[in-house]
Ligand SMILES: NC(=O)C1=CN([C@@H]2O[C@H](COP(=O)(O)OP(=O)(O)OC[C@H]3O[C@@H](n4cnc5c(N)ncnc54)[C@H](OP(=O)(O)O)[C@@H]3O)[C@@H](O)[C@H]2O)C=CC1
């Protein structure tokens with residue numbers, strides 16, 4: 001790689017992932033936190049991003065002007081909210097900088113808008129930035145392709161901390177999408193995301209989701225393949241948010257010399 005990302009903007013710098021990203025970028029030789037963004041009106045505006053991340057002052061105050069932040073930047077790493085990410089995608093495309101998106105809970109409409117921005121921008125978007133989860137996705141796809149839908153039920157189980165606002169998690173949906181791909185079916189048409197009351201028996205071929213929330217769990221995911229006689233469980237546990245931050249930095253570096261387009265972590269990791 002001849003050129004490398006140097007100046008990185010962190011969107012949502014005061015959040016759980018934003019702080020982990022500031023810490024990771026600060027510790028990465030050759031990289032610098034160029035600007036740190038929070039939403040307009042946030043009580044964190046003006047505070048130093050390094051202080052918030054626990055690495056001491058780095059001379060980068062939190063601001064709420066993405067366009068000014070993107071000037072002279074190489075990339076923006078964005079773990080915020082769907083509305084903010086859609087807005088950032090248009091602005092990052094205007095500024096022609098790499099946009100790495102970890103935000104989950106985006107609607108199909110949101111994703112269409114982000115994809116439209118990727119006509120002019122290098123965008124990497126994934127519900128999970130870790131090598132482990134993306135490899136798990138490939139294994140899930142293979143298992144789903146090998147196991148007959150009539151005999152094997154697929155359920156995706158996830159647990160996260162009690163502050164998480166979207167469900168099922170982006171990772172659960174990613175794993176469900178891989179299972180659907182393995183079976184050659186459409187996830188949207190076959191997903192069962194809620195069960196309550198007299199639901200009737202499980203529909204063969206459906207892909208179920210179950211969501212747990214509690215305490216400080218960073219991210220646990222399992223895909224269960226159950227037949228009448230046996231069960232296969234493929235799972236992943238995230239133990240530190242630095243995992244996702246490092247994955248996002250890898251994605252930004254990978255995208256730097258790519259053409260405009262909408263990429264995933266499977267592209268970045270060469271797993272597809
Ligand atoms: N893909 C992956 O690998 C991972 C994805 N995630 C996803 O990342 C997202 C963030 O997670 P997490 O850090 O835990 O959540 P937090 O709520 O801790 O952080 C999000 C931050 O973004 C801020 N924000 C909201 N709107 C804007 C805006 N317009 N401009 C700048 N900042 C804004 C929020 O501010 P305020 O609170 O004031 O609204 C908050 O500080 C979630 O969607 C989560 O699911 C998380 C981990 C890994």
Ligand SMILES: O=C(O)C1=N[C@H](C(=O)O)C[C@H](O)C1
Pocket residue numbers: 104127128160164168169170171172218219220238
């Ligand atoms: O909100 C989180 O914390 C996480 N969100 C992502 C998701 O929705 O899958 C990734 C990770 O599991 C943590």
